[in-house]
Amino acid sequence: MRRSGRAALSVLCSSAVLLTASACGSGDDSSASGGDENTITWWHNSNNEPGKGYYEQVAADFEDANPGVEVEVVAMAHEDMVDKLAAAFQSGDVPDVYMERGGGELGDHVEAGLVRDISEAASEEIDKLNPGTLAGWQVDDKTYALPFSVGVVGFWYNTELFEQAGITEPPATMEELATTVEQLKAAGITPLSVGAGDKWPAAHYWYYTALRACSEDVLTDAVSSLDFSDPCFVEAGEALATFIETEPFNPGFLTTPAQEGATSASGLLATGQVAMELAGHWEPGVMQGLTDNGEGLGDKTGWFPFPAIEGGEGDPEAALGGGDAWAVAQEAPDASVDLVKYLLSDEVQQGFAENDMGLPTNPAAADSVTDPALAELLEVRDTAPFVQLYFDTAFGTSVGNAMNDAVALLFAGQATPEEIVEQTQEAADREK
């Protein structure tokens, strides 16, 4: 019956192609949520090998273990997935299992009733995860998604260029970082690249200076109250402005993109044009994609955490990070929750780690990470007193983008540290 209904619909579609193309198009997606109780639609962004094949295998294994359930895996490029998800939320036709970045964005989805509360159903998995990690995906003490990969941001650097400039120790304070910049410049090397054209890479500097200048309590409070009146936020901007004055960045950094092409911030680091870049755990993978031999910086890859600010109230070990979590749509069949639980199981997370697909959150998979750079990051993450979710994600896109815009203006010398706080506060007040 169902089949013939669909066939009739398609005839109708083709007979009036132009007029109803859009309507019929969305009709095809109706299997995405509701409808069939035994088919789970799963969207992910591992569209390259080995990730793509691995997830197909995972879906097949899940189907074997749950007879009668069918998993429809849709792998797409990250940007495509983000666009399609936005459209899906708009139409209310959300895939059964999908990725959530947490924070304010998730909060909005929860408020709109699009995401399912899985606190009870997945309590076993929730207990295994680090509560600090999980916090980004909780709203009012309820868990709405299970993070499967969480990474931290730090400075990736070219060990060979550091050697050339005679630098033996990576900098541990902002002053030492300024000295490092000077040494590199003296050796004729551009110290840093930053994709300020995309804004968020520039904003990550401010997030980190805020993380070093503000105590954990102030930050946690700011995320929930959206109150930025603490003076440490202005101090963060001042520390950053002082650093920008040393002119450490690649020429044209104001319009440099983050990751696209050889002239992007990541491309400049990957091709040895600059010595350092502030970026997340994705950086080695991005650099591999930007070099002809597919190796990125290879064994010249180095990493050090964001330096401390003298007199700052923040813990120098605290890290800025973020990641992805599996969420279940409100209307999804119940088996979807089982799939998410399976995705967080020791077995699947170990395989995920072995394939270098990210930084697993299940402690049982910690030892399975093979890539040395990722293994190092994993240790940083797990020893950090707390991992602050990227501010733009934590505060939601509206406030986050206002903040990013203001920081980008600071990089261009067209905003003061006070104006960053003012503009952020202004955007935040509109949310209340």
Add this chain to the structure above:
Amino acid sequence: MTSPVTAAPEETDPGAAVTRRAEARRVTGRSSAGKRRQRLEIAMFVAPALALMAIFVVYPVYSAARMSMYRWKGFGPLVDFVGLQNYVRVLTDDVFTDAVVHNFIIVFASILVQLPLGLALALLLNRRIRGRGLLRTIIFVPYVLAEVIAGVVWFQMLQPRTGLLETVLGSVGIPVPEQGFLGTPDLALATVFVVLTWKYLGLAVLLFLAGLQGVPDELHEAAQLDGASWWQVQRRIAIPLIAPTIRTWVFLSMIGSLQLFDMVWILTGGGPANATTTMATYLISQGTQSGNFGIAGAASVVLFLIGFVMAVAYQFLVLRRDTKADA
């Protein structure tokens, strides 16, 4: 937007055949049934176009206008009605008002620079010179290139240090700004404009050339017999005769400049420090990027109104005499 060149009806046009057949029928059937049938025919032929217009033009405009009255994040029902608050925010937002200024700078710069340049090139290429076909092709090729491809090529050429342009300018001793042409806020908009001129000059030249082809040779010959110089012939005869074409080009250029998006998005993304934002880039950054769909909706209504008012005013004040002359 269809260009007037491609819209010119031709004998081979299937539409022409249909009209002819309809006319033939009209002659034979004078009854009211025939008339009704004729109306039905018209309705049938027009309906698909009207339906498309309703779906892709009228509904989106309505939807944006409705969205602009709400605070909406892009999902869930429209519930948070805020009246005209979004309009107040848009019109008091420096980024938006700067964007409007940038749009108008492009509108006027296009007319002031591309019009004389395009006209000069068209007059030149209308003469019998060696390699005329090749020259015409060279000038027209940028217009045929996909905007994104042209944008990416220019973006790479304009890169500081590694870009081709810097190498070329450096080798002839022209200083290059430290942050590159696109990375310096004071130069970015001018740089974008240069690229736009390179891209769209071909269209102006092509339209003007087409107009010049329509100027009868007899007029040239008569003027020459009267002792007019080449320049006098162009100024007194050719240019006045292609004035309707020029006015149409100005209209197209104006609308295109107001809607400017692709090239800016690829070259600068609206940066550095909002130096090259346009109304359209503001829509994207507020709408899909920041999830402030209400504000983006309000901005799009403002953009629509500015474009609409300018188009109607231009039609009324300038283009009217062209259409009158035709009628």
